Amino acid sequence: MRFGFRRLILLSLIPLISFTGCEQPQVKFVFSQKTNELIPEAAKPVKEALVRQFGNPFELTQFEGLPTDFGDVQGTVKSVESSGKDQPLIRFQATGLENAYDKLLGLPLEWTSGKGQGHISRIKEYDFETGTIAVEKSPEIDPQSGDTFLVECVRLQFGRDLYNRHCMHCHGMSGEGTGPTSRYLNPPPRDFRLGIYKYTSTKPTSKAQEADLARTVKEGIAGTYMPSFKLLTDDEVSAIVNYVIWLSIRGETEKKLVDELFLDYSETALAERTSEDGGETREEVLEELKEYMELDFPDTLEFATSSVAEAWEEANLEDAIVTPQTPRVADTPESRERGRKLYLSQKTKCASCHGPQGRGNGTATQDFWTNPATNEKYSERGLHDIWGNLLPPRNLHRGIYRGGRRPIDTYRRLYSGIKGTPMPAFGGSLTDEELWDMVNYVMSLPYDGNR
Amino acid sequence: MGKGWCLFFLFWPVAAVVSCAMAPFVGWSFPYDNAQAASNLGIRIDDLFYIILIVTAIVFVGTQAVLVYALWRGANNREERATNVHGNHKLELIWSIIPGAILLFLAIYQMNIWADFRIKKYYPEAAVKDPLAEVTARQFEWRFRYPAIGKKLQQKPQPDDLYSVNELHVPFGKPVMIQLRSDDVQHSFFLPALRIKQDALPGLQIPVWFEANKPGTYDLVCAELCGWGHYKMKAHVIVQSEDEYQAYLKNLTQKQFYDGLGKIAAKETGTESEAVE
Ligand SMILES: [Cu+2]
Numbered sequence: 212m213r214f215g216f217r218r219l220i221l222l223s224l225i226p227l228i229s230f231t232g233c234e235q236p237q238v239k240f241v242f243s244q245k246t247n248e249l250i251p252e253a254a255k256p257v258k259e260a261l262v263r264q265f266g267n268p269f270e271l272t273q274f275e276g277l278p279t280d281f282g283d284v285q286g287t288v289k290s291v292e293s294s295g296k297d298q299p300l301i302r303f304q305a306t307g308l309e310n311a312y313d314k315l316l317g318l319p320l321e322w323t324s325g326k327g328q329g330h331i332s333r334i335k336e337y338d339f340e341t342g343t344i345a346v347e348k349s350p351e352i353d354p355q356s357g358d359t360f361l362v363e364c365v366r367l368q369f370g371r372d373l374y375n376r377h378c379m380h381c382h383g384m385s386g387e388g389t390g391p392t393s394r395y396l397n398p399p400p401r402d403f404r405l406g407i408y409k410y411t412s413t414k415p416t417s418k419a420q421e422a423d424l425a426r427t428v429k430e431g432i433a434g435t436y437m438p439s440f441k442l443l444t445d446d447e448v449s450a451i452v453n454y455v456i457w458l459s460i461r462g463e464t465e466k467k468l469v470d471e472l473f474l475d476y477s478e479t480a481l482a483e484r485t486s487e488d489g490g491e492t493r494e495e496v497l498e499e500l501k502e503y504m505e506l507d508f509p510d511t512l513e514f515a516t517s518s519v520a521e522a523w524e525e526a527n528l529e530d531a532i533v534t535p536q537t538p539r540v541a542d543t544p545e546s547r548e549r550g551r552k553l554y555l556s557q558k559t560k561c562a563s564c565h566g567p568q569g570r571g572n573g574t575a576t577q578d579f580w581t582n583p584a585t586n587e588k589y590s591e592r593g594l595h596d597i598w599g600n601l602l603p604p605r606n607l608h609r610g611i612y613r614g615g616r617r618p619i620d621t622y623r624r625l626y627s628g629i630k631g632t633p634m635p636a637f638g639g640s641l642t643d644e645e646l647w648d649m650v651n652y653v654m655s656l657p658y659d660g661n662r
Numbered sequence: 663m664g665k666g667w668c669l670f671f672l673f674w675p676v677a678a679v680v681s682c683a684m685a686p687f688v689g690w691s692f693p694y695d696n697a698q699a700a701s702n703l704g705i706r707i708d709d710l711f712y713i714i715l716i717v718t719a720i721v722f723v724g725t726q727a728v729l730v731y732a733l734w735r736g737a738n739n740r741e742e743r744a745t746n747v748h749g750n751h752k753l754e755l756i757w758s759i760i761p762g763a764i765l766l767f768l769a770i771y772q773m774n775i776w777a778d779f780r781i782k783k784y785y786p787e788a789a790v791k792d793p794l795a796e797v798t799a800r801q802f803e804w805r806f807r808y809p810a811i812g813k814k815l816q817q818k819p820q821p822d823d824l825y826s827v828n829e830l831h832v833p834f835g836k837p838v839m840i841q842l843r844s845d846d847v848q849h850s851f852f853l854p855a856l857r858i859k860q861d862a863l864p865g866l867q868i869p870v871w872f873e874a875n876k877p878g879t880y881d882l883v884c885a886e887l888c889g890w891g892h893y894k895m896k897a898h899v900i901v902q903s904e905d906e907y908q909a910y911l912k913n914l915t916q917k918q919f920y921d922g923l924g925k926i927a928a929k930e931t932g933t934e935s936e937a938v939e
Pocket of ligand 1: 799800848849850884885886887888892895
């Protein structure tokens, strides 16, 4: 037979070869630009602290006091498989992991009873069907049936896997908003690392509720590239939200640490301090930094993580939610007219951004604004959000409601403003009736052809 | 010529027949409920498919059998010399007329189904008069706009329209029509279970009708490679009884006009305060 099989196989390989050239995103948590602008001696401890507290994408690490659910599961050894002397692994059957998800591979397993109590093993193999676990053999551990253990980080890891599948290609591995598809999107995907979310049900100074983020994942954001993930189960959505909050906390912690150091120990600050005007030597600066790192840095780190964690926890309390005191004022022409007057008034100044007719073309869009973070003027005219993007005020006639189209959603936008943007909160300055009048006016605009 | 080629060409018709016969039992066949379409028109389309499948199978198996026979004879017979024949009028006629007749038969036979499916004049009148919803395809999701209960869908959005995303509810046992649009690029409205597929084109509004014949949750997917997130463009079409459908609309209305205090406040704060625990 002269089939020329070899040629056939080679031919069929060609499409395969041409597909494998795709670029893969790097699997690591990146550090913020500001961190990288610190002098190496200051950046190093910050980066080390972050790796210690949060790990890397392969090995997420736990520390006490975070409001996110790491999802430890308790397991019990059912039976240990006998293994040969030169076997590098110990295999055993376990119970209690039935509700954990199926990828426990690589997770830390802490022994809570038996000979190995207090020791930590890594899971080298895991079979979800049979409940068989294999860990590295070590002289300290000797599992017997009945021994108990904890598998750490299950929930967070589940969220990470889902996040990396559905969210990462826009929002990035570290939630920094620069995934591979991000450069094609306008508006750009959110950078989670400031811990600020625009569309929330909470008071102006509060963070987002878990329910707010879950709603965004499920409903998507109309008018942006954030699609709806309604087909994910509630459990999957909550795992993703859990992980996103964890990424936020990591980013916020990093920001707090860097903010402490940036004024004195960035490359530019060092250059200034060691210049003729500054009059210090590099050694003096480094000596001072060393002292700071020894005396104050641990407290700074402790305070950074705990304050961030606390803020997230507080957002989920019931009294963080904005709830109107009076029901929606009837949507009558009179109410809309009162709303329109408020809209045009000096009290609200809505028109200065959204324009006298709500077309998003107010005079403020022609001004050069000051960046609150740097105190410098932006190079372009118009409003900006705190992520540094140009932010045109919404055209209220388009009928696209990014934060939801229920009256309560518009009410909350007016009450709390839109976090991270120049849209102010009117919660204190307007009464409930006034807010509802404005809601009625704003929500009537898309259907009002003439104005 | 080796006998290996005989085996090679014998393998394919056998593999084709075996895999077709196995298909219904191993889930390679049409989706849902023993390959039975969830719409009456879909069942007719399936029948059309089976006719074409049988015709092509007979032709394919027949020609392969002749090919294998010729190869086999040639491989076993070293004595007989081949003769050079130039053209055979009778044969040419046969293999032109028979396929032509088959194609003509198929072309005429399918016309009714095509007309019922795609020509607006033949759409069920009730469905055309009162479209169910506007479906907007968008990178990468499906958005739906229903008219308020008791009202008709208008070309332009109305203040009391109802909205949902990635979840289309439809009553069964009656023809319904949707207005299909695209917000950005070309997408395709594909209901595999109902055998419905229609491209959505930016700038056009395309009416699509279908009649689901049994309740269930079916996939709505995009059948046009529309961008990087194309795989995410998946929704559910929930086919339910008229009563359940009306209840759904009622619930949607309440949700959509929720003011933080109204009737569903208890439920809403219930879900919102769940986050506290
Ligand atoms: Cu699509």
